[in-house]
Amino acid sequence: MKNIIIATKNQGKVKEFQAMLAPLGYQVQSLLDFPDSIDVEETGQTFEENSILKAEAISKQYQLITIADDSGLEIDYLNGEPGVYSARYAGPEKDDQANIDAVLKKLENVEMNQRKARFVCALALSVPGLKTKTVVGTCEGYIAKERKGQGGFGYDPIFCIDSTGKTMAELTKEEKNQISHRADALRKIKELMK
Template identity: 40%
Template sequence: MSAADSTARADVPTGARVILASHNAKKLRELQRILAAAVPGLDPEQVISSAGISLPDVVEDQVTFDGNSLLKARSAAKATGLLAVADDSGLAVDVLGGAPGIFSARWSGRHGDDEANNDLLLAQLGDIADEHRGARFVCAAALVAPDGTEVVERGEMVGRLLHERHGEGGFGYDPLFLPDGQTRSAGELAPEEKDAISHRGKAFRAVAQHVARLLG
């Protein structure tokens, strides 16, 4: 191990086995729940996020969800020596030609400003009728192991956009999104309900099977 590797790995908690290359606490809890259910004997505390860990900055310069998720997972696996999971996800709106897509988190111009992103999307759709407000959440979840194993799994949640926010749960565009077959927005669903149908839940569950295999 090089001196650089030693420095990068010094702040990884003892016992950690999987790292989520994200500072998002809600994503971490989602992944912890899913992996704990899929991998017998895995303590959720063994699944950590990159928050508080010195990882190299990753420039997300790819033009696909798959490409950006792989960039982040590769960097985290190399820096920590752990199995690394990363996701890139976003909202694809039919009448916007699939936008905001990979720009979902910074659609308003400020990265991670959920309120501004939702306000802009509502303004852009304006008086668009319900039948033309179709949209889908898309997630590409990448798993990269220190031995070079790489897997990308995709998930989608199809629905339509509401005319105003409903619910305070979830994050991002969840309060504006009504999944097909539901009477409540993604922002009104309990975490376990959302996990069962969400784009990220589907992608993470698929990745969890590969994690189980790699952890033996």
């Protein structure tokens, strides 16, 4: 098995990557397995820029293949907010529930036909000695008026998928792994990894 680092401490993301990369013969590790890892500041203006910053820094530190993801929610009515600030939309604490509350408050009196949104996932693949490659995956949907479902993490309880009408939090892990923005990006990165 080949070792690969997923440059995140987010357990939810780690599980998704493990489910998708283990069948390809990768031993997936995360920054939780490397307590001495550097803390890479996300100073990019886009998801793609942030993913490159993280992937290259961690790959250089450990000389291992590294995938970094930067992902979040873009809401058309809010001109793309929360965007790259998705994790800390309600403040630096990265509180999922507070972030959801902030979005619902901003969309309080907004009609359903104006609540179009998408999850975006930019993945950067950094291999020591090679040029970093990136891919972007998306999942189109809209913002519900209230939380629904118990699964997932982040904005999943308020993000409805166009094709199902269910929130991401109402899907099984397997269903989510078929249609999510991360799944879309991972399908693209798998092609690069061949």
